Each structure stands twice: as structure tokens, then as C-alpha cells.
């Protein structure tokens with residue numbers, strides 16, 4: 001057991017640093033002092049613009065006013081990701097944030113749908129999804145209903161630089177102390193080996209009891225100082241670079257992200273109020289940086305606003321998210337490409353976990369081990385979900401896609417796919433961020449069709465099943481017919 005934790009030092013002022021500082025100070029209040037150190041000379045990674053619905057909990061916890069948030073971060077609404085050309089060129093499907101249809105007790109809706117599909121009654125699962133209809137129509141409203149049938153779940157696209165600044169304002173208001181300076185030495189306690197202080201280039205010393213490493217890909221504490229080690233996943237996820245390039249906004253902003261597969265990677269298109277965020281995620285084994293930049297530039301759907309910028313990354317995670325008295329959060333803790341917008345969520349999840357385990361009386365080994373077990377499992381499960389998109393594809397038009405199809409994938413994923421193919425069943429595992437509807441949409445979208453369904457789906461006659469399917473579609477589409485357009489909503493709700 002180490003000493004009591006009275007002061008937390010956060011190293012890094014990107015999204016992860018400011019989110020960590022804000023949440024810890026807001027929830028723990030006077031229990032701890034929080035000091036954040038950041039260096040303007042290094043700057044932030046400056047990408048990370050698409051989120052998933054749990055971000056609403058961060059905003060609620062911090063008491064953020066949603067309309068102000070939308071204005072300050074130039075945010076738009078995100079209902080889904082549209083995956084284009086992933087199974088075959090010219091085809092697309094959505095991964096929405098909601099669940100299709102209405103499930104029966106003990107039997108998910110998709111079993112009913114599978115039966116209907118096999119009978120030739122219904123060919124589109126997504127027509128039973130409220131988010132799909134709103135996304136396709138380019139519409140949005142905050143629905144005032146408790147009925148889970150109409151649970152229109154949403155997240156945001158935002159400007160990552162503005163989001164960091166917004167969180168900084170909140171943190172400073174809550175009492176977080178900000179220190180500007182470049183850390184050029186990390187001092188360890190000679191007896192315990194724990195981090196004791198950070199020495200800045202100007203000579204200033206920042207001491208603390210617990211250190212949160214939010215220093216980005218460098219991992220100044222977890223990696224450079226403690227040498228924690230890295231588990232490399234590039235054999236499953238070979239993309240190791242992204243080229244980013246902003247472009248002019250569209251006249252009408254879509255309430256969804258686009259993810260467009262190319263011969264060796266994929267392109268994101270994220271609509272913001274003032275511009276589109278665009279990027280191409282690729283593998284340097286298949287594209288040179290110049291090829292990637294050219295490909296992106298030639299596939300923008302609005303004029304470019306700036307030059308392209310290449311960002312290099314390594315896919316994998318640090319072997320221990322919590323090592324000694326250092327907890328790695330954000331890019332310092334690992335990286336999974338932004339295909340499912342999971343990185344900011346992983347920041348949130350790490351900080352919430354830390355707050356739950358907060359070692360105010362000193363760090364216990366058992367507590368640290370459990371924190372690490374949970375963090376590893378959470379990362380591994382998201383990794384498998386991302387591999388699914390690449391591995392289960394019918395594309396054979398390039399070496400990249402052939403390699404993706406032929407690679408060996410983690411056993412847990414192999415079993416999950418086999419179970420779904422055979423029975424339509426999807427098991428939700430402990431700590432999996434993605435629930436059944438997410439796995440369902442991506443497995444179906446990538447072309448896996450279950451051969452069987454749950455026997456409870458046989459309880460209705462064919463006529464009754466057809467009637468239920470038709471009614472469900474109508475019910476799920478009806479709200480979007482009444483909604484304002486996405487742009488009208490932003491104007492009415494946030495005045496932008």
C-alpha cells in the first residue's frame with residue numbers, strides 16, 4: 001500500500017487530459033487537488049471528432065447545458081455510422097445507435113426478422129430502426145417519450161480543439177490548476193519506484209501522489225519512464241496512418257458519420273457546423289503517404305480548406321493501464337483506429353473506472369490488478385468488433401482485402417461469428433461496449449446471415465408475422481416524418 005492520495009497530477013491537455021481533470025474534480029471535489037500540466041510547444045493530436053452516446057453521461061455529470069455545448073464545440077448530431085463499400089463496392093449499411101424492432105421476452109427481435117426474411121416477407125432489418133429512418137431522412141428531434149420503441153439514441157460530431165478548450169474552461173471553473181510547461185524529467189521515489197514529481201524545462205517541480213498520463217502517443221510516464229511495454233495488434237489491424245484534410249461544410253449536414261472503404265483503408269467524413277472533417281485511415285504497407293493524400297483529396301465531396309496532415313499511430317495497448325502510481329488514459333493507454341469512434345469513450349470509461357476505484361487511502365495491488373483486468377478486457381472486445389468489419393467481407397479487389405479475409409482472428413471473434421451464423425444468437429460479454437444490436441448490424445451488414453433463429457419466433461402464423469413486420473416499420477418510420485431537418489433542429493435548439 002502506498003501513501004494517501006491527496007493530489008492528482010494530469011500530464012497532458014488534450015481531450016483525455018481535460019476530460020480526466022474535469023470529471024475527477026467534479027465528482028471527487030475536495031477529496032483531491034488536481035493539477036494539469038501541458039505544453040503548448042507540443043500541442044495536441046487535434047483529431048477525434050465523432051463520439052458515441054455514452055458521452056451524454058460525461059455532459060450530465062459535468063452539468064453541461066446541451067445547447068451551449070453544441071454552440072461552443074460547433075457540434076452536430078450523430079445517429080449512426082454509414083458504412084459504404086465495406087462488404088462489396090457499391091453497397092452500404094448503417095450501424096445505428098438504436099435497436100431494431102421490439103424484442104420478445106427471452107427472444108431478440110432479430111430472430112423474428114430472420115424468420116420473416118427466410119419466408120420472403122421482409123428484406124431490410126434497418127427499416128425497423130428509428131435511427132435509420134431519421135438518418136436517411138436527414139432529420140432529428142429530441143423525442144419526449146419513455147417508450148423504448150422510440151428511443152432515438154444519439155451522440156455528437158464536434159471540433160476536437162474546441163471541445164478540449166470547453167472542457168478546460170469547465171475544469172478551471174471547478175478548481176483544476178493548469179501549469180504550462182514541458183516536462184523534461186520524471187523523478188521516481190528511490191525506495192518505492194513510484195513517480196514523485198515532474199520537472200519542467202523552466203525548472204519548476206510539480207509533485208503529486210497519483211499521476212494520470214494523458215501525454216498522447218508519447219506516453220511520457222507509462223511508456224518512456226516506466227517502460228510498461230506495449231501489446232501490438234498490427235497483425236490484425238494493419239492500418240498505421242491517417243491523413244486528415246478539412247473541407248467546406250455541406251449545405252445540409254447529415255446526422256451521421258460516413259465511413260467509406262477504399263482499396264487499402266477507409267475514409268471518414270464527419271459533418272460539423274463550420275466544416276467537414278475528412279480523413280483516410282490506411283496501412284503504410286499498401287499506400288504511400290502521397291498516394292493516401294491524393295486519394296483523399298480526390299474523394300472529398302466539398303472543396304478542401306487546408307493542406308493534408310499525416311498522423312502516424314500504432315494499434316495496440318499498453319500492457320498495464322495502471323502501473324505503479326501512474327494511470328494511462330487516452331492515446332497514452334493505447335490506440336484503436338477510429339472506425340467506431342471509440343477512443344474518447346475509452347477515455348471516459350477509464351476515468352469513471354478510476355473514480356470508482358479511487359485509492360484515496362493508498363494504492364492496493366488487488367485494486368490495481370482489477371482495474372487492469374477490466375481495462376484490458378474492454379480494449380480487447382472493442383478490438384474484436386473492429387476486426388470484424390475488415391475480416392468478414394466479400395471484397396477481393398485488392399491485396400489488402402484478400403489479406404484481411406485470410407488472416408487468423410482472435411478465437412473469441414471466431415466463436416462469436418460461428419454462433420451467430422448457426423443460431424442467430426449473440427452473447428453480450430462482460431464489459432463489451434457493444435451490445436447485441438451493434439454486433440447484429442455489423443455482422444448482417446458485412447454479409448453474415450444466420451441459418452437458424454430462436455424457436456420462440458415460430459409462435460406467430462406467417463400472416464401475423466407479416467402484419468407485425470409491416471406495423472413495426474410504419475411505427476419506426478413515423479417519428480422521422482414529423483421531425484425538423486437536422487439543420488433546422490440545430491438552429492431551433494442551439495441557435496446555430
Ligand SMILES: Cc1cc2nc3c(=O)[nH]c(=O)nc-3n(C[C@H](O)[C@H](O)[C@H](O)COP(=O)(O)OP(=O)(O)OC[C@H]3O[C@@H](n4cnc5c(N)ncnc54)[C@H](O)[C@@H]3O)c2cc1C
Nearest residue numbers: 012013014015016045048050183215216330331338343344
Ligand atoms: C486519425 C485519428 C482519428 C481519430 N478520430 C477519433 C474519433 O472520431 N472519435 C474518437 O473518439 N477518437 C478519435 N481519435 C482519438 C482521439 O483523437 C484521442 O483519443 C483524443 O484526442 C485524446 O488524445 P489525448 O488527449 O490522449 O492526446 P493528445 O491530444 O496528443 O494530447 C497530449 C497532451 O500531452 C501533452 N504533452 C505531451 N508530452 C508532454 C511533455 N513532455 N510535457 C508536457 N506536456 C506534454 C501535450 O502538450 C498535449 O497537451 C482519433 C485519433 C486519430 C489519431
